Amino acid sequence: MYITLRRDTPAPGRRALSAVPANVIALGAVSLVTDVSSEMVTAVLPLYLALTLGLTPLQLGFVDALSFGATALLRPAGARVADRWRHKPVAAAGYALSALAKLGVLAAGAALGPLAAAIVADRTGKGLRTAPRDALIAASAPAGGEGLAFGVHRAMDTVGALLGPLAAFAVLAATGGTYRAVFVVSFCVAAFGVVLLALYVRDRPGPTPPAPPLRTVLRDRRLWRMCAVAAGLGAFTMSDFFVYLLLQRSGAVPLRYFPLLPLGTAAVYLLLAVPLGRLADRVGRARVLLGGHLALVAATLLLAGTPAAAPMVVGVLLLHGLFYASTDGVLMALAGPLLRDSSRTTGLAMVQTAQAAARFVSSLAAGALWAAWGPRAALLVMAAGLLAAVLAAARGLR
Structure with a gap:
């Protein structure tokens, strides 16, 4: 018996990827470039604040919380404008x-106030762009393929997260550890991302459907249920800021390699985002979402209870990447189909706002717990709270 393999028949994985709309790929390219820029700054900022400026754990928690607070306040407003107008211009304003804001970080120098303002401006831009961008992805994806579309987008986004720390490390090595050079290069890369958005991303076709009154959107019980789930899980999510700083302070990671820590998370995310997006479409997005948060519980406990060594670092980064691959795009893929098309951007923004507001509280709480009782107590409290939140969310999503 002979088996003939036709060359024009794509493999199942390639066939699935070929179904991803071009607009999703274009948005992924914009996010990739933008994430290179963002992660260049993120990779060096914790160390810059802790060592150069000498901030305490409580102050670090406050600065980290500012980023979540800014996005929480701006996302609903930006989304409402996008629902009543167009998605692309609002997203473009956020990216710009x-x-x-990268120039603001450059100009701030060692002054904490202006630096905090620049961080708020950067997160404000993220707050404006995220919901319109996700609504464009949801509108561009075929029915039943939202998980794959968001997974592909997030995978491309994570390529940027992978390249950003490498770029920061290379710039620091080439300039003798000059942080200002990192901020300059970061701005140039971000500006290129805005150009890509203007040239290649297409807004939703046809006239903009009339947005329902806000009170109508707020009456949607499914929306409030998703907001409650996102807030409950976000309230006990340990920030990347603290995860990487605690890994370095454990003594297992030399100081010069600190900017490379996000690479571990990003590499795992990149490998798993698309497979987990497809898995979520098949077995249920809620299951994958909650499984990802259990991975973060395990990472937090590992960081709290394991002696500092290379296997601990690898384990934490593997679980951290699994957490993001299972939750980042999956939450939006879970919420998107539940919302009306005319108010989807506002609805997604409200879910993201609930999550960001909870992360604001989480960062403040983690910094306060660390300052009062030490990092191990902070980790254990956050892990216990997140486990309880997962159990509550499992009941709420039935």
């Missing part, structure tokens, strides 16, 4: 503001 984040690019300009």
Whole structure:
């Protein structure tokens, strides 16, 4: 018996990827470039604040919380404008503001107030762009393929997260550890992302459907249920800021390699985002979402209870990447189909706002717990709270 393999028959994985709309790929390219810029700054900022400026754990928690607070406040407003107008211009404004904020970080120098303002501006830009961008992805994806579309987008986004720390490390090595050079290069990369958005991303076709009154959107019980789930899980999510700083302070990671820590998370995310997006479409997005948060519980406990060594670092980064691959795009893929098309951007923004507001509280709480009782107590409290939140969310999503 002979088996003939036709060359024009794509493999199942390639066939699935070929179904991803071009607009999703274009948005992924914009996010990739923007994430290179953002992660260049993120990779060096914790160390810059802790060592150069000498901030305490409580102050670090406050600065980290500012980023979540800014996005929480701006996302609903930006989304409402996008629902009543167009998605692309609002997203473009957010990307442009984040690019300009890199110049603010450069100008702030060692002054904490202006530096905090620049961080708020950067997160404000993220708050404006995220919901319109996700609504464009949801509108571009075929029915039943939202998980794959978001997974592909997030995978491309994570390529940027992978390249950003490498770029920061290379710039620091080439300039003798000059942080200002990192901020300059970051701005140039972010500006290129804005150009890509203007040239290649297409807004939703046809006239903009009339947005329902806000009170109608707020009456949607499914929306409030998703907001409650996102807030409950976000309230006990340990920030990347603290995860990487605690890994370095454990003594298992030399100081010069600190900017490379996000690479571990990003590499795992990149490998798993698309497979987990497809898995979520098949077995249920809620299951994958909650499984990802259990991975974060395990990472937090590992960081709290394991002696500092290379296997601990690898384990934490593997679980951290699994957490993001299972939750980042999956939450939006879970919420998107539940919302009306005319108010989807506002609805997604409200879910993201609930999550960001909870992360604001989480960062403040983690910093306060660390300052009062030490990092191990902070980790254990956050892990216990997140486990309880997962159990509550499992009941709420039935």
